[in-house]
Amino acid sequence: MGQHRFVDVALGASLPNLTQHAISVSLPTWRDTVGYEEAEKRVVDAMKNGYPRFFIHLSIRKLMEICEQKFGNKDESCMLFPCQQYADYCRSFMADQGQKQQFIGPFSTRLVRFAIAKDETLQNNNAKPHSSVDLYIVLFNADAFPLAKQFWQHTGMGVSSRLADHCLQLLSSDTPTSESPSSSSCSPRMPYKMSNRHYARSAQPINSSNGHRHGLDPVDQVDGERSVYLEERYGRNLPLTSAAAAKRALRRRIAGVLIKDDDATYRHAGDHDVEVGPSSRAVKELSEDDVFLFSTGMTAIWQAHRLARDIRPASKSVCFGFPYTDTLKILEKWGPGCHFLGHGLDSDIDHLEEILQVEPVLALFTEFPSNPLLRSADLPRLRALADRHGFLIVVDDSIGNFANVDVLPYADIVVSSLTKIFSGDANVMGGSLVLNPKGQHYAALKDRLGDTYEDIYFDEDAIYMERNSRDFIHRARVIDINTEAVCDFLHANSAPSGRSNAVIREVYYPKYTTTHHYQECRDSGGFGGLFSLTFTTQSVAQAFFDTLACHKGPSLGTNFTLACPYTILAHYTELDWAERWGVDRNLVRVSIGMEDKEVLLERLQSALAEAEKVV
Structure with a gap:
């Protein structure tokens, strides 16, 4: 076991470590995560980074x-x-x-x-x-x-x-x-040193003559023009002058229209004369012109909601299933509000039918599968309801990802967080919005986007996203295989499998969770790289998490395994509310990476053994 020893990075350091634009941060223990939520000085003072929409870089x-x-x-x-x-x-x-x-x-x-x-x-x-x-x-x-x-x-x-x-x-x-x-007009103010305790440790005074940053760490200094030069010089990145081509390559990759997309051809994937064909996704008519890029996945979700409100009469939306927290906030805070059908089960579709008898619905938003319970909705049944009543269906496929599932035939809009497995390297944010060219609302949505869409995806971010995504399908396949092996082991040692004295109460994973609905949209891939676990007690959950030899912090879909006590991290101020929707307060979410499968199994076995000692 010593040959596979894992060395974590320090509390508050970037994940990946020594990465200026990392999208996660190290919270190595359960206590660290609680300390982060409670703004404990020990944790806050150590924070050098955080998830970009929660921690201002x-x-x-x-x-x-x-x-x-x-x-x-x-x-x-x-x-x-x-x-x-x-x-x-x-x-x-x-x-x-x-x-x-x-x-x-x-x-x-x-x-x-x-x-x-x-x-x-x-x-x-x-x-x-x-x-x-x-x-x-x-x-x-x-x-x-x-x-x-x-x-x-x-x-x-x-x-x-x-x-x-x-x-x-x-x-x-x-x-x-x-x-x-x-x-x-307003007069300039004198420079001052940052007083916000979240940033004071690493912040530096601003030079009043030119705003120059002093005293940066080496990782900050290497990330500027020198970093760009190195990436271009050694052939990993397209040059910055090729940003428009990089964005075309991204849209084509997402649309599945590239005839060739491999190591030998990636530099030409964004060329105007590159060979493209019918989409490899389930809707063959899909083209790169139906794909729109945004700076983050949440921006794509917000824009999808705005589009629905622009082309349809004002009415409430539906949030189907327990979603990532900000999706629900968008539906609640913009427009007339939403109906929250938080379990996302077939019985909730029965409830939706009752709602539709009384009032119209603007759009239904659902994740496929959901985060963190990995539940998949009955999309064919929802599609039939949407066609009958005229509302839109917006599906977030970030967890299933379009290497594994193809939900487009059942959706008017598919949104994805490209930040996750599409990138994998955890060093750049991005999102996409895809219109279904066969959908009944396609013409109205496309016209409205033509009037309002503004491409503000920063060129350098697009360059990194294009580079990271070249081997997306290969990475997804490796992660699928690893995750299925890990989950089979954990499921065999859980209470539903009949193991006596099991400390694992439930393994949430599409192979075992609403499997028939997932299979209806499953393409040629596997079950994805994410799963969640619940345990018999908090002390057992904490022992498992603290012992698990992997990086700990927010986000998912990284090329390295990443875990967090999800409910503590995402819903610390509303734990009782989350539990009412079936999200255990001590739930541990794990995103599996590309490590050797046997090493991953060994580490999971060790963590489980430590958890069993608590009992």
Whole structure:
């Protein structure tokens, strides 16, 4: 067992370690996760990173400070967006929710466009791409920051950490910048050191002359232009000038229209003259023009909900099954609200039929399978109801992923978090929205997207996503095989399998959970890389989790195994509510990676043995 010794990274460090734009953070023990939720000083002071929609990346925080100093009045904070459309959505949300939540007294927001450019860009119309950025700054009273943070978290529309780094690099060159506030002018503020305890440990003062970042760790320094050079020099990334081609390659890969997509041809996957054919997905008519890219998966979900509200009469949506937390928040906080059918079982479809007899429904949102209970809805039955009553079906296939399942025939819109297994490397965010060209609402949805869609997926993020996704199908197959082997072992040692004195109460995994519904949409792949476990007691769950030799932290779909006490992490302030919907407060969620299968089994056996000692 010693030959497979696992060495975890320190509490609060990035996962993957030494990665500037990592999307997870190390919370190695159960106690660390609880400490994170309770803002325990020991944990908060150690945090150098976090999941990007929950923890504002330090580069973004530094850029926010510069913007607050330059444009903010006293006691004002800000949020940063890559386009005016997203900034306007934020302002509307803050005005609406500020009133609904009775958060504070009357307040206003201001919008500033900050044009950041190098000297040569200001004087040369032929300057190369990426030499200028338009940044949109929403300023508001500091007391309203929690409202702005809600918008940031729910929608994923804020600037990416790579875009923030790019802005900081432009600002560090002592060049003039132009700014155009949307309301009254504001005087620059003197620089200050960050006081927010979430960031104080790693933050550095801002130089008042040029906003340059001082005292960065080596991992910060190597991630800039040198990192881009290394990625291009050794052939891993397309050059930044090929960002448009990278995005075309991504859309084609998602649509399944590339005739060849392998190591020998990836550099041409985005070319205008590359060979494409009918989609390999279940709807052959699907094309790259039906795929739309966004900065995060939650942005794709938010946009799907907005599209439904734009083309259909106002009415409540339906959230079918217990979803990832922000999906439900979007459906509750925008529009007329939603019906929450949180179990996601066939009996809930009976309930939905009763609702439809009384009132119309805007759209039904469901995950396939769901997170964290891995339940799959009866999509054919839901599709029949949608056709009869005219509502849209939006399916999030991030957990099943389109290497394993094809839900498009039953959906009007399929949304995916590309951040997960499609990327795998856990170093870039992304999302996609796919329209079903055979759906009855296709023409209206496509027309509306033609009017409103704005491609603001940052070029450098797209370059990394394209690189990471080239071997997506191969990685998915390896992870499927590993996960099935692990889950077969755990299921054989669980109470449902009849083992006496079993400490595992339930294994949630599509092979055992609503299997017939999953199989209806299963393509040529397996059952995915995610599963959840419940145990007889909290102490047993904690012993299993703390002993399990793998990385611990938020997110899933990583090339390395990643675990978390999911309910503690996602629903710590509403544990009783979660349990009412069947989500045990001590549930442990595990995303299996590409490690050697025998090593994974060995580590799971060790963790289970330690858990059994508690009993």
